[in-house]
Amino acid sequence: MDPIATAQYGMLAASRRFEASAFRTAQMGDPNANVDLGLEVVEQITAKHEFSANAAVIRTADDMLGDLLDILA
Structure with missing residues (x-):
């Protein structure tokens, strides 16, 4: 399983x-x-945090891959 691809899909x-x-x-x-503004605000904040969490996964996976390459070099 590729964590970067999974996180990219999560960001999408x-x-x-x-x-x-x-x-x-x-x-x-x-x-x-029939729009519930409170529900939509919560939805947008949740989506923002989901996006940020998936971006953090990509950064972490990239850092780990870099460290692995440094060890192997």
């Missing part, structure tokens, strides 16, 4: 989740839209 999923929530939030001006 978090980005899509954030975009969907932002789209729903933008529809608040429509009187027919």
